[in-house]
Amino acid sequence: MTSAPSPTTGETAVDSLEAALNEELEVREAVAFVVVGTRFDPTIRYCEFALEESATVDGTADRPRITGGGHGPHIAERNRETVALAFDGDAWVAKFSTSASSHPTDALAMKLADSSETGTVLAPRHIPHDSALYLEEAGFELASSAVVSRTRATKTERELDRIASAQATATAGVRRAGTALSSTMIDDGTLVLEGEPLTPARLRTLVDEEIVSAGGLPGANTIVNPDPEHNPSTLEEQAGSSSTADPLRADEPIVVQTAPCGPGGYHGGLTRTFVVDGDGGRERRAHVGVTQSFRSAAAMLTADSESVTAVEADLEAEVRAFGFEEPDAVQTRVSGVGLEPVEPPLEGGDRIESGSVVRLESAARVDDGSWLRIADVLVKPDGEQRAAYLEGPSRSLEPAAMVER
Template identity: 85%
Template sequence: MTSAPSPTTGETAVDSLEAALNEELEVHEAVAFVIAGTRLDPTIQYCELALEESATVDEADDPTRITGGDHGPQPVGRSRERFALAFDGDAWYAERSASASSHPANALAMKLADSSGPGTVLAPRHIPHDSALYLEEAGFELASSAVVSRIRATKTEREVDRIASAQAAATAGVRRGGTALSSAAIDDETLVLEGEPLTPARLRRLVDEGIVSAGGFPEANTVVNPDPEHNPSTLEEQAGPSSAADPLRAGEPIVVQTAPRGPGDYHGGLTRTFVVDGDGGRERRAHVGVTQSFRSAAAMLTADSESVTAVEADLEAEVRAFGFEESDAVQTRVSGVGLEPVEPPLEGGDQIEPRSVVRLESAVRIDDGSWLRIADVLVKPDGEQRAAYLEGPSRSLEPAAMGDR
């Protein structure tokens, strides 16, 4: 895998966002776009991160009115402080409060009413009910808009850099896990590390330690041996044959799946499968089919824009070409990745357009209790550049290969 090309040529996130918002305001004859919630809301995060690129707060004039400049707003951290942001086609307004006695949407609604008068304001469907009531009390009529979700489906160069940082942390974690597996001894087919059985829960903790050491945040997204529906097998309270307490075994596929958040708040997405002391057979054939599917998908997305359904079907066809004909033997998943581990393009008909960043996964059922899974993040750039995967660890089934690039 190689470093992915830049998807943009100088356009910033706020340029893209404001252009899309202005178009949406014009179409709906609306006076402003409004969003309210906590800092954990991805729409709030996206707007604030976009504004960091080119906005400043003129405190001498109005500490809540954001206008163009060279310095971004100060980071506010990942708190539960409440926020309300608005864009009126010309400038941004921002209100925030950590006090239960004041609501930022109320203050924002009054400022908008003074500035623009009554009219329609656009808001995401998930805007909190109390925030909507404050806007209505100020004389505004609300209309739903998914404009920010749509614009988030494509990424600027800076966003790709942040995803790449998260992917680097994911790579460090998976390599840490691979190193542990390659160092493990085998005792009656059980993997033993430093004199203790190596369990899924212990391996997950080692992967998370590698992520943290590389500056990432696991966010409870690391899973060892997920089931076919991607439910984790490593929760401490689980019981049964695939629980966190049962030691990992030689000769069986061991899946490590992670989606850490990087220091820039964006996520990565990485899955690798290891086999310690394997004897080839079905997993080797599955591995060839899965790795071939990633080459095919990259070529497909270089040639044209495609739907999520089309790319999932191409991944599946490439794997099935290696003899996996059972209807439930192959799984493929394609989705966007960014401020959320899974985000648009996501639905089957969503288009993977230029400047999209997507997580691709192919999986093959090896037997009734195990799967071989691999997932990587691919960038589809503008222009004639090839779609390419962000740099990650080796896709080899051999844990010792994790040191290879």
């Protein structure tokens, strides 16, 4: 895999966001765009990341923004704080909750009413009900808009750097898994690491520890041997499943999937499949088909913008060409990646335009309940540059290929 080029070289996040907002305000004949929520809300986080580059923000001088993957009591408290942001076509206004008796939207609505004529205010569909009431009481009419979600579907150079940083922590975690698996002994088919049977739960812990050491936050996004519906193994444990306690075995595919949050607040997305002491056969054929599908998708997205459905179909066709003809023998999934592990472009008809950063996954069933699964992050840049995958670990089935020399 090559180092992917920047999708939108020279354009800042605030340039991209303000251009999209101005167009939306003009088309919808609205006076402002408003978003309200905590910093756990990805729309708030996206706007605040963009505002780091803006010099025209009223109301933030006394309240530094909290971004990235910080932790600790003061960071957690600040992240729960309610934030109200507005853009009126010229400048931003930011208000923050300062006490239980005040609401930032009340102050924001009064500020907007003082500086502009009342009219339509655009907001995401998920704006809190009490915030909507404050805006209506100030004389504004509310209308929903997905303009920020659409803007987030393409990435700036700075966003790509943050995703690449997250992908580096994912790579570190997956390499730790390969290193551990390459060090195992085999006892009657069971994998043993340092004298103890190696379980999916133990392997996941090793991956997460390495991600943290590399500066990432794994959350609950690391999965060993996910089921076809991608349920995290942590949820299986809470439900009392024994699947994460049964030792891993030789000559069986072991899938490691992770989507950590990097130090810049953005996610990566990576999946690899390992086989310890395999004897070839169906998983080798599946591996050839799956890896070929990634080359085909990169060529497809270099040539033109495509829908999510079209790229998923191309991935599937490449895998099926290697003999996986049963209707349920192949799975593919394409989605955006960024402030959330899964975000637009996501729906079947969504277009993967220039500037998109997407996670592509191909999987083939090699046995009952056993899958070979690989996922990588691809960048579709502007201009004539080739779509390319972010740097990641080897796609080899051999765990030893992960051992850094």
